Amino acid sequence: MTHAPSGRLGNWIINGFFAVICLLIALPFALVIIISVTSENSLIEHGYQFLPSQLSLEAYQIVLSKPQSLLQGYGVTIAVTVIGTVVSLLLTAMTAYPISRSDFRYNRPITFYIFFTILFSGGMVPFYILMTQYLHLKNTLAALIIPSVLSPFNVMIMKGFLDKISKEIIESAKVDGSSELRIFIRIILPLSTPALATLGLFISFGYWNEWFNALLFIDNDKYIPLQLLLVRTLAQIEFLANSPMAEAADRLQYANFPSLSVRMAMAILAGGPMLVIFPFFQKYFVKGLTVGSLKG
Amino acid sequence: MGNIGLWFRKEWKHLRKNRELLLLAAPGVLFKFVIAYIPMVGLILAFKFYRYDEGIFGSRWVGFDNFEFLVKSQDALRVIRNTLAYNFVYIVLGTVTALLFALLLNELTGRMVKLYQTTMFLPFFISFVLVGYIGNAFLDHENGFANNLLTMLGFEPRNWYFETGPWLFILPLVSIWKGVGFSTLVYYAGITGISSDYYEAARLDGATRIQMMLRITLPLLKPLIIILFILGLGNIFRGDFGLHYFVPNNVGMNYATTDVIDTYIFRALTKLADINSAAAVGFLQSVVGLVTVIGANYLVRRIDKDSALF
Numbered sequence: 001m002t003h004a005p006s007g008r009l010g011n012w013i014i015n016g017f018f019a020v021i022c023l024l025i026a027l028p029f030a031l032v033i034i035i036s037v038t039s040e041n042s043l044i045e046h047g048y049q050f051l052p053s054q055l056s057l058e059a060y061q062i063v064l065s066k067p068q069s070l071l072q073g074y075g076v077t078i079a080v081t082v083i084g085t086v087v088s089l090l091l092t093a094m095t096a097y098p099i100s101r102s103d104f105r106y107n108r109p110i111t112f113y114i115f116f117t118i119l120f121s122g123g124m125v126p127f128y129i130l131m132t133q134y135l136h137l138k139n140t141l142a143a144l145i146i147p148s149v150l151s152p153f154n155v156m157i158m159k160g161f162l163d164k165i166s167k168e169i170i171e172s173a174k175v176d177g178s179s180e181l182r183i184f185i186r187i188i189l190p191l192s193t194p195a196l197a198t199l200g201l202f203i204s205f206g207y208w209n210e211w212f213n214a215l216l217f218i219d220n221d222k223y224i225p226l227q228l229l230l231v232r233t234l235a236q237i238e239f240l241a242n243s244p245m246a247e248a249a250d251r252l253q254y255a256n257f258p259s260l261s262v263r264m265a266m267a268i269l270a271g272g273p274m275l276v277i278f279p280f281f282q283k284y285f286v287k288g289l290t291v292g293s294l295k296g
Numbered sequence: 297m298g299n300i301g302l303w304f305r306k307e308w309k310h311l312r313k314n315r316e317l318l319l320l321a322a323p324g325v326l327f328k329f330v331i332a333y334i335p336m337v338g339l340i341l342a343f344k345f346y347r348y349d350e351g352i353f354g355s356r357w358v359g360f361d362n363f364e365f366l367v368k369s370q371d372a373l374r375v376i377r378n379t380l381a382y383n384f385v386y387i388v389l390g391t392v393t394a395l396l397f398a399l400l401l402n403e404l405t406g407r408m409v410k411l412y413q414t415t416m417f418l419p420f421f422i423s424f425v426l427v428g429y430i431g432n433a434f435l436d437h438e439n440g441f442a443n444n445l446l447t448m449l450g451f452e453p454r455n456w457y458f459e460t461g462p463w464l465f466i467l468p469l470v471s472i473w474k475g476v477g478f479s480t481l482v483y484y485a486g487i488t489g490i491s492s493d494y495y496e497a498a499r500l501d502g503a504t505r506i507q508m509m510l511r512i513t514l515p516l517l518k519p520l521i522i523i524l525f526i527l528g529l530g531n532i533f534r535g536d537f538g539l540h541y542f543v544p545n546n547v548g549m550n551y552a553t554t555d556v557i558d559t560y561i562f563r564a565l566t567k568l569a570d571i572n573s574a575a576a577v578g579f580l581q582s583v584v585g586l587v588t589v590i591g592a593n594y595l596v597r598r599i600d601k602d603s604a605l606f
Binding site: 125235 | 323331336346348397400414417476538545566
């Protein structure tokens with residue numbers, strides 16, 4: 001697109017505007033990173049600054065010298081993400097395929113049945129009681145996976161994709177005597193790879209960043225995912241000082257446990273890696289979510 | 297009787313014919329029944345005095361007592377007011393900023409557009425737990441950057457987490473910060489979907505960029521704007537738990553301006569506090585929420601039939 005000469009000034013102004021906005025959006029990230037590499041003395045003396053007086057990697061040294069809780073957090077989060085995504089994709093496709101078939105007699109009632117759960121729910125109280133008192137899922141990995149394993153939004157997105165698959169392929173497979181299950185596994189699933197990949201991305205993103213169910217259902221130390229570890233670290237500064245890390249701090253001969261910088265270092269180590277990975281898939285987030293936010 | 301028998305036999309035949317697809321859908325349908333439909337029955341808790349040992353059905357029936365208590369307690373009215381007011385602000389501010397950013401972004405071409413998009417999108421990828429950390433980096437009373445800045449400029453430092461006033465601005469700011477990249481891209485995608493023919497024709501007629509923005513882009517975006525706006529309104533009873541829990545750090549002293557329905561219910565559940573008020577508020581949230589969503593959809597249908605959700 002070519003712009004008239006008068007447009008060039010406009011372009012400069014708009015570019016300047018976005019440069020400022022982007023700076024403002026990025027600075028908060030920078031602050032956390034900078035705090036994590038500032039020496040504790042400097043933090044105690046001057047508080048959190050963008051230009052610290054003394055840099056130090058002590059916080060990372062301490063966290064990484066006793067990485068048990070962090071590693072365990074990664075373990076739980078990875079397990080939940082992998083299992084959750086696989087089960088969720090399969091269940092979503094299995095639910096979406098029949099209701100995408102116009103010759104399926106019950107496609108309308110089932111579509112409504114699934115869709116209605118977007119509009120209406122029992123809310124948090126009955127759900128909590130169901131999960132803890134009736135299904136007895138408190139302090140289990142399942143409590144982190146089950147609540148979001150079959151999202152009606154994802155079913156609608158998947159149905160939208162499957163609606164476009166040519167019915168003739170299915171018809172001819174049926175003529176050849178294939179069962180519906182066989183058609184689903186041999187034809188539908190392979191044809192849906194692009195949709196499954198996009199949905200898989202959303203789902204894994206959701207599981208990776210999930211903290212709500214952990215907050216509700218996990219209170220032992222065994223199944224703490226990364227996000228819950230971060231919640232606890234943020235909520236009580238003593239949490240870290242009472243952890244095995246304090247020992248490490250002793251060994252590394254710090255007079256006081258550097259809780260301020262260690263806390264931010266935890267945030268970086270737990271949250272950083274995905275912040276680097278997910279943006280590469282930004283395109284798919286937009287594509288899929290626009291569809292999802294409008295119509296399935 | 298014969299009619300029913302006939303109908304039953306016919307339906308049975310259909311059922312057999314569709315059994316394979318039905319079987320495929322069965323796990324999802326059963327799952328939703330347990331996880332989504334059974335809790336709907338649990339909504340009756342709002343009319344009961346719940347005790348964990350007596351269960352949902354065993355607990356004593358108390359009629360509207362919970363709601364009466366709720367109206368008297370003020371707490372519940374406060375969280376309902378906060379939920380509605382904040383959500384309305386988020387919807388309006390979010391729509392206006394995202395739309396403005398998308399329109400401006402559309403005026404640019406080349407590599408920078410991608411850079412801006414990616415940067416603005418970054419906050420979308422982090423959880424609200426991490427947003428809480430960022431908030432703490434700025435608002436911590438002793439060390440936070442905000443107080444550093446205030447002191448440097450000669451002002452008194454503030455106890456952000458213990459005050460109620462600042463949250464009226466902080467929460468919308470964080471909400472925009474977190475969501476603007478995504479909503480901008482939604483609108484931007486809508487704009488790029490507009491056929492370039494319109495712009496070609498306008499340019500031949502000598503239209504300026506601002507004229508094209510106001511006369512072509514905005515009118516063609518109108519359905520998308522209205523739909524997203526109304527859908528937002530439909531969800532106005534759903535508080536943003538992450539934002540309102542982690543950013544004000546769940547400090548009791550700021551509840552007056554930070555507590556929303558979802559944080560209120562959450563506390564009732566986890567602290568074993570007043571589960572009956574929570575059930576009553578939750579009941580209102582679900583039922584009134586359904587009404588607002590249906591109402592919103594009705595409005596969308598009237599404006600643009602194809603854009604309605606159902």
